[in-house]
Amino acid sequence: MEYARLGSSGLKVSRLALGCMSYGDPNLGTHPWSLPEKEGSRFIAEALDLGINFFDTANIYSLGTSERILGAAIAREARREDVVIATKVYEAMHDxxxxxGLSRQAIMRELDASLRRLGTDYVDLYIVHRWDYETPVEETMQALHDVVRAGKVRYIGASSMHCWQFVKAQYVADLHGWTRFVSMQNHYNLINREEEREMLPYCAEEGVGVTPWSPLARGKLARDWDARSARTEGDPIQERFYGPTERADRAVARAVADVAERRGVPPARIALAWLLQQPAVTAPVVGATKSGHLRDAVAALDVALDEGEVAELTKPYVPHPVVEYV
Incomplete structure (x- = not known):
């Protein structure tokens, strides 16, 4: 395993983060494909064995049961000080x-609830899951600063927003001497590269670590495009993200498959290798629900794509419409 500082912070994380959205009670929330505790815990243990020390979850994933599964597995399998736990706040956990949202009241309440479910005194990285259009950003940034000062959070991060919003939040933090975001968790992969326009250059310039979600485009870059699974059948977001540009996206997926075939490796390894070679990227957030997923992901660290392969992978890309992450 390789490790890197998360942006310009002092926090060292594995070059891959295990995303825990797929672990939770399948009867709660909006992820019926989730793996229950016994199955999900096996992947967390395997990730630790492979040297992954960075685990990403959210309060909303299976209505808190993802956090419970992650916290219990960490307590059994590792020392708390050896792992980096990230969780998120924004989505509604009750009616x-x-x-x-990201009001002071919501942040204080939801952080305490996440800590109870995770079974820990602090979160290493607390991420605002979305931009809150109804709460002044000053209120949000001061509340985040206060939970850092209270020792409940070590670092703060953001996810899925327009670059101007992220810049505004950082400016407000600087203006008041409050804690800045050290990471951006955004939607970035070979078939959605819109973040290359503004967000990634900004993060590189400002020393913000980038931890992309959906690095394999919800499996589109890891298997035959038309393959079906419980996830594809129960995930309407896929059509919203990739439906309008399907023709070009299929061409990108074919290029990934061609490069993988020549190298004799699974396509997922090629798609992840490309992402890991992007200068601003610190650690893609990978999911794992089947045997071999994690080992394939770790093996991508040893794949060095040459200029010709990179050109082949990126040539079919076409601009994608802006997706509002609400």
Whole structure:
């Protein structure tokens, strides 16, 4: 395993993060494909064995049960000080007008609830899951600064927003001497490269670590395009992200498959290798629900794509419409 500092912070993370969205009670929340505790815990243990020390979850994943599974597995399999736990806040965990967002009230309440479920005194990286259009950014950034000062959070990060919003939040933090975001978890892979326009250059310039989600485009870059699974059948987001550009996206997936075939490796390894070679990227967030997923991901660290292969992988790309992450 390789390790790197998360942006310009002092936090060292593995070059791959295990995304825990797929582990939780399948009867709770909006992820019916989730693996229950016994199955999910096996992947967390395997990740630790492979040297992965970076684990990403969110309060909303299976309504908190993902956090519970991750916390219990870490308590059994590792020392707390040896792992980096990231969780997120924004989505509604209950009904009512106060349930959602990044108000001071919501951040304080949801952080305490996440800590209880994770069974820990602190979160290494606390991520705002989305931009809150209804709460002043000053309120959000001060609340995040306060939970850092209280020792409940070590670092803060952001996810899936426009670059101007991220810049505004950082400016507000600087203006008041509050804690800055050290990471951006955004949607970035070979068939959605819109973040190369503004967000990635900004992060590189400002020393912000990038931890892309959906590095394999929800499996589109890892298997035959038309393959079906419980995830594809129960995940309407796939059509919203990739439906409008399917023709070009299929061409990118074919290029990945061609390079993989020549090298004699699975396509997922090639798609991840390309992402790991992008200068701004610190650690893609990878999912694992089947045997071999994690070992393939780790093996991507040893794949060095040449200029010809990179050109072949990127040539079919076409611009994608902006997706509002709400």
């Amino acid at each position: 009512g007008p106060l349930a959602k």
